[in-house]
Amino acid sequence: MYTAETGVPVKVVTASAGTYNQQLTAEMDKAAPPTLFVIGNTAAARDWADYALDLTGTPIEAELNTDAYNIYDESGKLVSIGYCYECYGIIVNPTLVEKAGHKVEDIKDFESLKTVVEDIHARAAELGFDAFTSCDMDSSSSWRFTGHMANLEYYYEQEGKTWTECPPELTGKYMENFKNLYDLAINNSLTAPTALANGGHDASEEFRSGKAAFQVQGSWEYEGLKEQVPNAVMIPYYCGVEGEEKAGLNCGTENCWAVNAKASAEDQQATMDFMVWCVTNPEASRKLVDSFGVMPYKSAAESTNTFLANANQYAADGCYVMNWATNFQPNVDEYRATLVSALNAYNADQSDANWETVKTAFVQGWAVQYKAVNG
Amino acid sequence: MKKNKQIGGSTIHVATRRWWPLFLGPVVAAFIIGFVWPFFQGIYLSFCSFKTVSNATFVGLQNYIKAFSDVSFRHAFWYTALFAVTSLVIINIAAFAVAYALTKGIRGSNLFRTVFFMPNLIGGIVLGYIWSMIFDGILSRFNTSIMVNAKFGFWGLIILVAWQQIGYMMIIYIAGLQAVPGDILEAADIDGATGWQTLFRVIIPNVMPSITICMFLSLTNGFKLFDQNLALTAGQPFMIQPDGTTVKQTEMLALNIYNTFYTSSVASQGTAQAKAVIFFILVAGLSLLQLSFTRKKEVQQ
Incomplete structure (x- = not known):
């Protein structure tokens, strides 16, 4: 052209x-x-x-x-x-949420999200759909967790002081919050946590065809699902942090x-x-x-994407935009591969010891990769 | 007529003598561009720090020191050695057994030979993905995956390369077995040798050249394995140390070099290059050693 x-x-x-x-x-x-x-x-x-x-x-x-x-x-x-x-968060199918007797507007924080999600998962057989889509850990899907969901930990760890460069180490202060949302997603989804390492489930298709009401995804999904789920909306990563009613989407x-x-x-x-x-x-x-x-x-054209409109609306309502602190992940491919390995072990057996390993990969792994890149 | 022919013949002869570099040239040039030049540049780069190869600075032995002190490299070395030896034994025993059976005049042995040889025609990456689907299909029934257990990763890779290479080695063994002179076998039979005695005392010493080639091939193949390793597990699962460093439990040498080059910092590209040179020396040395060792056992007819 x-x-x-x-x-x-x-x-x-x-x-x-x-x-x-x-x-x-x-x-x-x-x-x-x-x-x-x-x-x-x-x-x-x-x-x-x-x-x-x-x-x-x-x-x-x-x-x-x-x-x-x-x-x-x-x-x-x-x-x-x-x-x-772009922005990412949790995509919701409001029609399904209402079918289960809840309202998207009622989801304001982690507690309310958890109530809705766990209720839907418990009644999945009766409702004909589940809460979350599959949370596969293969390379076509794991980035939704190791890249995107991980952002909530990094974002809150910044404590309002936005990173301008990659910090040499993390404190892992908000790991519990990451665990909250992660556990909620893997334990209330179409696929059992023990079957996630192999991958092979099409989460987007599961959402489009109405098999699940929630999906951890981003604004780029809109084009693919606007036909089947025209009223889909995106909500923030609610994870049990103080004051998160004021959270917005992750934009970057x-x-x-x-x-x-x-x-x-x-x-x-x-x-x-x-x-x-x-x-x-x-x-x-x-x-x-x-x-x-x-x-x-x-002078660029206006956007027609609902999820990005949601992002704008949250910002307009005075909610804080969660910046993509995740982009600072040092030596990103190695860092995420390590995290996937740790999460695979945790998914297979959700023990405290295995979560400690996830924490190590998440927090200490950051410092290791930072050193690898910066000598 | 006779005279003319002679003149023509010697003209061609003289021309060949004079113009041979022209005919040799393209191949030599291709060999130099494609192999000799990159090889020496690679060795030079192993002493450099660089981001793009046209912009390198000399740093001496630093890269080699880093390579040897890298825990993951040492792990990859022992893992690869274990893998190469295991696959060598399994592939050669199985290939020899199949070849032996298929030279016994079984019906349809040509069809079997073709079938056994087929997997060798499929590329490594494709095989890796196909087998990862097969393994995942089986292991998911037991709620586990090849990505979570290093033992599965090791044996999975063994099964994969065995499946791929047995057919190839089998063809070499069949050629070797068919070349064993019939009169020797007949003599053994008349002397009253049992089947096992014939196999170990007569046949095996006579197919020693084939065994040499096959062991040489499977040993170097084992050491150089890359595609299958990348496609099947890519090093997963990782062993995560308390300080956050990782050792990729199923990562072999070639993949370790690749990962060092591409997924780490600028500073490590030289290290990866140094590892590659060490890797070359290692594989070349081992193969020469193995070659001279098995050569001694060959029987001259």
Whole structure:
């Protein structure tokens, strides 16, 4: 579309799932390296800062309507800027909740969530649907817990002082709260906790087809389920923290553009033009918003996604937005793989000893991976 | 006529003598670009700290010190050694047994040979995923998974490579068994040797070259195993130490190197490179040792 309009050729290279870093490492070595690439979190910012142009004062920065999704490196250089953002929490099917004799509006904190969830699970056979969808621990699903749900612990651990860089260690102060919600999800779902390690259940399909009323998911699910569950809403991670009636959704992004600092000035300008076009052109931004959710730019198209509207509504009602502290996870693939291993053992046998191991992987594992990355 | 032919013949001969580099060139060039050059660059990089290979700084032996002091690397080494030896024994015994049975003139032995050889045609990653589904299907009935128990991971991988490689080794053994001279067997028969005596005193010494090749192949295959390891367990389950460090219980050497390179920091890419060089020396050394050891036992006809 851009090439047709402006005559400037655009070449896109796509990495297969989970291999973005490998692909980028290989592409950067070539004679014609990519001019536009993704730096999604501070870890990547550290690795790729040398290759990223400082975006401060550029035309694309001028188009932003918030600086909440900018990523800076240690020296304060603006290495990448968000081109869309998303939110996650617990997706609810209000029709099913009402069928079970409850109201979504009544869910205001962990206690009320627990009451509804446990009631539905207990009467699952009679109702014909369960509370939570399957909480698989295979690689296609485990990130919903090790990446997303874990965010509640990190978020509260910040104690209001938002991290600007990865802390060297965690205290694990809110591990009990993570356990609250995690236990609730795995023990009140369609699939028994002992059968989660293998994976193979399609949680999204379970939610779409009305087999379960709750799913731990994000705003990107909206496109897939708006036909079957048009009235689906998203509620925050209620986990038993003081004052959580005022909690909002988890908002953030890992989709941030960076411009190759080692490219020629001409190529950088062409890249800049392309970025500005993406966020200002009505047709282009419409397309991007429809596939990405919402874009933090002044002239970009409006979002049609209910979950993102929920996120906005919570914020408008004065609830606190839970930032994606999870993006600071050091050496993220290793950290999460370790957590999955510990959670597998815990799911198989929910003993205190096994939960201690989960805690170790969660808290001490953070420090270990922090050291691995930062030497 | 005769004269012409001679002239033509010697012209071709002279031309071949003069132009041979032209014909050898493409292969040599491909070999240098695809193998020799990366190999030496790899060795050089093991002494460097780097993010992209075109931008490396020399750091001396630091990478090697880090590699040897890495607990997970040492664990992966012993795990791989155990795996290689176990798979070597199982694969070779089974392959020899199958080959022996299929050279006894069983009906449809050609069909059996084809069937046994088939798994070898499927790629490692695909096999890994297929078998993980099979194992998961079985283990989920017992409410467990290959991802939660390291023993399942080990034997699962053994079953997988056995299934994959027995057919291949079998073909080599069949060729070896068919080459055993009939008169020797006949002589053994006339001398009154029992079946077992014929097998151990006559047949096995005569197929020693095949045994050498098969053991060599299965030992190096065991050490170099990567795809199947990645697809089946990817190192799960991890042993999580109280200080938060982990040892991946089913991670083999090649996967350990890969993980060191891709999932850790910039500083560890050189370490991964050093591990790869150590790995090469190890596999090459072991194979040469094994080769010279079995060569001594071969019988010259």
